[in-house]
Amino acid sequence: MPTVLLVEDDETLRQTLRYTLERAGYQVDVVADGTEALRRVQTNAPDLVILDVMLPGLDGFEVCRVLRRSSTVPILMLTARDDEVDRVLGLELGADDYVTKPFSMRELVARVKALLRRREMLAAELRPTEGEAERIVFGPLVIDVAARRVWRDGQEVALKPREFDLLAYLVRHRGRVCSAEQLLRAVWGYHGYGDTRTLAVHIHGLREKLEADPRHPQLIETVRGVGYRVNADFASATPARS
Incomplete structure (x- = not known):
């Protein structure tokens, strides 16, 4: 069962997302701030991180920046504004994808599935074939x-x-x-x-x-x-x- 680390400070949304992801078959670990998110990635090694931009303390951009220094875990960012600057900044910092609030739970789960599926497929696709140099x-x-x-x-x-x-x-x-x-x-x-x-x-x-x-x-x-x-x-x- 893939593990998703959900980093969201809004309790209502956090519980809704947790329920949705668990029903979709994921094990969900939840935290409400950026500092704790960094610690959980180190200790629990999740398969994917869903990361809100607006967090107390370290915001989502800074968390993404720090994670990318040492981790290739897929990162899906949640942004509260339909602001191209926010979206582009997240991608430039190393996020793999984003969704803009408000979003449908169906779309969120689809994006999570896509990122996890692609992670597995790429490992096979990028592996050198027989006779091919690494x-x-x-x-x-x-x-x-x-x-x-x-x-x-x-x-x-x-x-x-x-x-x-x-x-x-x-x-x-x-x-x-x-x-x-x-x-x-x-x-x-x-x-x-x-x-x-x-x-x-x-x-x-x-x-x-x-x-x-x-x-x-x-x-x-x-x-x-x-x-x-x-x-x-x-x-x-x-x-x-x-």
């Missing part, structure tokens, strides 16, 4: 699939968990156009609940970290109206970063 060398990039580490021009690049998953998937399908729906399904596990803004933020993060000039990307190309493609010629036509 490291993918692609021009100036070296991707260590097993260790989940990336280097560019010999310098290690710190990627967030979902950024790594997205990069590995795109590079393994280099030269092919991957639609937004395909990427959301493959990397996030969505089936009808995907948010293309989530994908766009992670693409932007990869470009900022890996492109010689993020404004004119040579690695991850946008195919307007369709999705994204890793340039198959990147391996032979890419200058070193300054």
